Amino acid sequence: MKSVETFTQLGSVIASFMFIWAMFKQYCPYQLQNYFEKYSKRVFTFVYPFIQITFNEFTGDRFMRSEAYSAIENYLGSNSTMQAKRLKADVVKNSSQSFVLSMDDFEEVTDEFQGIKLRWASGKHISKSQSFSFHPVTDERMYYTLTFHKRHRSLILGTYLSHVLKEGDAIKVKNRQRKLYTNSGSYWRHVVFEHPASFETIAMEAGKKKEIMDDLITFSQSEEFYARIGRAWKRGYLLYGPPGTGKSTMVAAMANLLNYDIYDLELTSVKDNTELRKLLIETSSRSIIVIEDIDCSLDLTGQRKKKREEQGRGDDKDPKLKLPKEETDGKQSQVTLSGLLNFIDGLWSSCKGERLIVFTTNFLEKLDPALIRKGRMDKHIELSYCSFEAFKVLAKNYLRLETHHLYARIQELLGETKMTPAEVAEHLMPKTLPGDDKVCLEGLIAGLEKAKEDARLKAEEEEAKEKASSPEENAKEKGKENGLCDNGNAEMSKEKE
Numbered sequence: 001m002k003s004v005e006t007f008t009q010l011g012s013v014i015a016s017f018m019f020i021w022a023m024f025k026q027y028c029p030y031q032l033q034n035y036f037e038k039y040s041k042r043v044f045t046f047v048y049p050f051i052q053i054t055f056n057e058f059t060g061d062r063f064m065r066s067e068a069y070s071a072i073e074n075y076l077g078s079n080s081t082m083q084a085k086r087l088k089a090d091v092v093k094n095s096s097q098s099f100v101l102s103m104d105d106f107e108e109v110t111d112e113f114q115g116i117k118l119r120w121a122s123g124k125h126i127s128k129s130q131s132f133s134f135h136p137v138t139d140e141r142m143y144y145t146l147t148f149h150k151r152h153r154s155l156i157l158g159t160y161l162s163h164v165l166k167e168g169d170a171i172k173v174k175n176r177q178r179k180l181y182t183n184s185g186s187y188w189r190h191v192v193f194e195h196p197a198s199f200e201t202i203a204m205e206a207g208k209k210k211e212i213m214d215d216l217i218t219f220s221q222s223e224e225f226y227a228r229i230g231r232a233w234k235r236g237y238l239l240y241g242p243p244g245t246g247k248s249t250m251v252a253a254m255a256n257l258l259n260y261d262i263y264d265l266e267l268t269s270v271k272d273n274t275e276l277r278k279l280l281i282e283t284s285s286r287s288i289i290v291i292e293d294i295d296c297s298l299d300l301t302g303q304r305k306k307k308r309e310e311q312g313r314g315d316d317k318d319p320k321l322k323l324p325k326e327e328t329d330g331k332q333s334q335v336t337l338s339g340l341l342n343f344i345d346g347l348w349s350s351c352k353g354e355r356l357i358v359f360t361t362n363f364l365e366k367l368d369p370a371l372i373r374k375g376r377m378d379k380h381i382e383l384s385y386c387s388f389e390a391f392k393v394l395a396k397n398y399l400r401l402e403t404h405h406l407y408a409r410i411q412e413l414l415g416e417t418k419m420t421p422a423e424v425a426e427h428l429m430p431k432t433l434p435g436d437d438k439v440c441l442e443g444l445i446a447g448l449e450k451a452k453e454d455a456r457l458k459a460e461e462e463e464a465k466e467k468a469s470s471p472e473e474n475a476k477e478k479g480k481e482n483g484l485c486d487n488g489n490a491e492m493s494k495e496k497e
């Protein structure tokens with residue numbers, strides 16, 4: 001009963017206030033109204049203990065979306081999904097399978113930072129176009145407001161807001177569609193990068209894997225460190241090992257781990273150093289620049305250099321830096337080792353943001369030491385033949401097997417013969433549906449036994465060839481044929497000859 005009375009009283013107070021306000025607006029001179037509004041706002045601000053900041057969707061130019069607004073939108077994304085009662089849903093760009101949720105207009109969520117509670121609200125300004133039209137255009141501008149107590153002013157304006165921007169940007173990077181760029185001549189083209197490789201699925205010893213992952217993560221979080229020591233935020237990796245040991249798979253896993261784009265640089269189709277420079281400048285931050293089979297892309301080998309010199313083509317001033325002569329569309333690529341080194345040391349350093357450069361090769365010994373020395377290629381990673389530990393990773397991925405009685409034999413054979421993870425993986429591919437683990441493992445054992453036998457025969461063949469090419473052994477053999485004793489020296493047989 002009492003509450004009904006209170007409501008009635010409140011209603012009449014509001015009604016009276018509205019009436020007085022309407023009278024005031026109608027009869028009070030315009031200038032006085034302005035004064036009144038100005039001073040009432042001042043009084044209100046003086047009494048009101050909170051500060052409010054508005055972040056508009058568009059600033060200045062109507063077509064430019066504010067970066068701060070986007071970052072806040074991303075930052076509030078997960079918070080709003082948990083708290084807001086009304087949400088807006090949109091499909092993720094280039095993907096019809098996932099939604100991105102954000103809070104609907106005029107919704108509110110709270111956030112907490114270092115024990116301080118803050119309030120975020122979303123709003124919308126709607127304005128109709130002034131010009132007359134049968135189809136008036138409505139202009140909608142979204143905004144967010146942040147409200148907090150004025151005693152936290154310095155913390156919020158300094159630390160909290162930069163935390164929001166940083167987190168928002170990180171979420172944006174995480175949610176973005178990553179790209180795989182390939183160069184055709186001096187232009188990059190891209191497709192969406194969706195490789196399923198990850199460090200969990202890479203067959204490698206656990207310790208080595210962890211070391212690589214730690215190195216990558218440390219690098220990606222070391223912006224301040226690189227700035228402090230005055231070095232460009234970049235790191236070079238050299239992946240080497242026989243074909244089929246997972247070099248390309250490792251690059252994809254690196255990109256997936258760090259959420260980076262990949263620039264697959266085909267050097268043989270780059271005309272010269274100027275084109276190389278242009279391509280590299282165009283690469284974006286948070287990316288991996290890969291040059292696969294670097295030994296084939298550039299003529300970096302001592303042997304080839306020698307050959308060229310022998311052929312009387314060593315006409316450059318510095319033969320060490322005289323490079324490839326690969327055919328590109330009928331023209332020769334003029335990219336040089338010095339051009340590439342310049343890029344790694346100098347030009348690249350001036351590009352903002354973090355970048356990894358990865359070279360892969362099947363023949364480490366063929367590379368010019370200048371290219372792979374520490375500081376240029378900071379980390380050398382050998383990808384080698386399949387060990388038993390690596391096999392167990394593959395078996396777990398392919399067959400969901402942790403152990404099997406045939407493992408003992410496989411371990412023995414892997415210790416005796418060389419087989420690449422790619423070959424092992426091929427044996428573990430189920431041949432029927434549903435796959436039979438035993439059939440796959442037996443197939444692998446047969447494959448390993450064959451590889452072992454082939455290697456033995458090859459070794460024997462090589463030994464025989466070696467013997468045949470050694471004059472001493474020849475003499476011995478001949479001596480044997482002529483009835484001379486085994487330890488009869490070669491001189492005797494030579495004399496006989």
Ligand SMILES: Nc1ncnc2c1ncn2[C@@H]1O[C@H](COP(=O)(O)OP(=O)(O)OP(=O)(O)O)[C@@H](O)[C@H]1O
Pocket residue numbers: 201202203204241242243244245246247248249250362421422423425
């Ligand atoms: N270490 C590994 N872990 C998991 N899968 C692997 C591994 N090595 C090879 N594979 C499998 O073998 C296939 C070929 O591997 P990949 O292309 O990465 O080898 P590569 O060393 O880059 O070979 P190449 O030198 O010929 O380019 C991949 O599709 C992958 O499935």
